Amino acid sequence: xxxxxxxxxxxxxxxxxxxxxxxxxxxxxxxxxxxxxxxxxxxxxxxxxxxxxxxxxxxxxxxxxxxxxxxxxxxxxxxxxxxxxxxxxxxxxxxxxxxxxxxxxxxxxxxxxxxxxxxxxxxxxxxxxxxxxxxxxxxxxxxxxxxxxxxxxxxxxxxxxxxxxxxxxxxxxxxxxxxxxxxxxxxxxxxxxxxxxxxxxxxxxxxxxxxxxxxxxxxxxxxxxxxxxxxxxxxxxxxxxxxxxx
Numbered sequence: 001x002x003x004x005x006x007x008x009x010x011x012x013x014x015x016x017x018x019x020x021x022x023x024x025x026x027x028x029x030x031x032x033x034x035x036x037x038x039x040x041x042x043x044x045x046x047x048x049x050x051x052x053x054x055x056x057x058x059x060x061x062x063x064x065x066x067x068x069x070x071x072x073x074x075x076x077x078x079x080x081x082x083x084x085x086x087x088x089x090x091x092x093x094x095x096x097x098x099x100x101x102x103x104x105x106x107x108x109x110x111x112x113x114x115x116x117x118x119x120x121x122x123x124x125x126x127x128x129x130x131x132x133x134x135x136x137x138x139x140x141x142x143x144x145x146x147x148x149x150x151x152x153x154x155x156x157x158x159x160x161x162x163x164x165x166x167x168x169x170x171x172x173x174x175x176x177x178x179x180x181x182x183x184x185x186x187x188x189x190x191x192x193x194x195x196x197x198x199x200x201x202x203x204x205x206x207x208x209x210x211x212x213x214x215x216x217x218x219x220x221x222x223x224x225x226x227x228x229x230x231x232x233x234x235x236x237x238x239x240x241x242x243x244x245x246x
Contacts, residue, residue, distance in 0.1 A: 017160050020151055024168035026219060030200050031058060031143040032172050033193050034101070036180040037108065038132050040190075046129050051176040054136035059169040061144040066151075066161055076149065085210060090149060095208035097142030101201030104135070105194045112190060142204070192229050196222055 032055075039050040075093075078086025087095075147168075151161040183189050199221070203213045 013157060013160060016157070017163060020160060020164040021167050024147060024151070024164045025171050026215070027143065027147050028058075028168045028172045030196075031140065032176060032179060033196055034104075034139050035136055035176065036183050037190065037193055037197070038135055040180055040184050042129060042132055047180065048177060050129060050132055050136070051180065052173070053133055054140065055169060055173050055176060057133075057137055058140045058144060058172065059166070061140050062147060062165045062169065063162065065144055065148045066158060066165065075145070087208075090145060091208040091210070093142055093145055093208075094204045097139060098201040098204030098206075098208060100138065100142075101197050101204065105197040105201065109191065109194050112187075112194075146204075186229075186233060188232065189229060192225060195225070 035051055035054045039047045039054065042050055075090040076088050078088050080087060147165070148161070151164060183193060199218060203218055206213050
């Protein structure tokens with residue numbers, strides 16, 4: 001208890017907490033985009049429940065991994081080499097997660113442009129609840145490991161990591177339904193989000209092979225694309241309003 005009081009009185013600890021919260025929220029956006037796209041394919045009555053379960057699993061995984069911080073740190077140690085490049089367990093998890101994102105995003109783009117005949121006729125959901133939770137759990141694991149390793153690299157204090165993780169997941173929980181509704185109401189946003197997933201997948205693969213990609217570049221590109229899409233949406237609504245008046 002005394003150590004927590006000392007930590008609370010340390011301005012450096014507060015600065016580390018603020019920085020880490022921002023980093024965790026930004027990393028959580030990737031996770032949330034994937035959860036929103038997957039759950040929107042479920043029946044309407046299951047979507048909100050699936051989002052809560054997916055985000056809850058993200059929190060459980062992050063807190064569980066925080067309890068094994070000493071082990072997580074060793075995930076960055078090379079376990080074998082390929083073409084002279086040492087790969088750690090973290091590298092392999094990031095590469096596998098990146099490949100999964102590329103496969104999933106490409107598959108979703110294909111289904112959006114050329115849906116199966118049964119989907120065209122029925123118009124229903126094309127994904128089972130258990131399958132959706134399984135896919136969310138897989139990506140939760142990838143993003144959770146990346147999140148915790150980022151936290152370990154920024155502070156040595158576990159309480160700060162816990163507060164940052166809980167805050168980030170709380171933001172995800174609050175933003176989940178509005179983001180999912182926005183994506184569902186704007187089909188072009190779905191394609192943009194899938195493009196984001198492809199970029200994130202390539203970034204994970206690059207990081208896994210040791211090529212550091214500054215996150216600022218990635219998120220600046222995402223923000224610029226999102227801004228352009230917002231302008232397109234506003235322009236489309238203005239044109240629709242003019243047609244109604246005419």
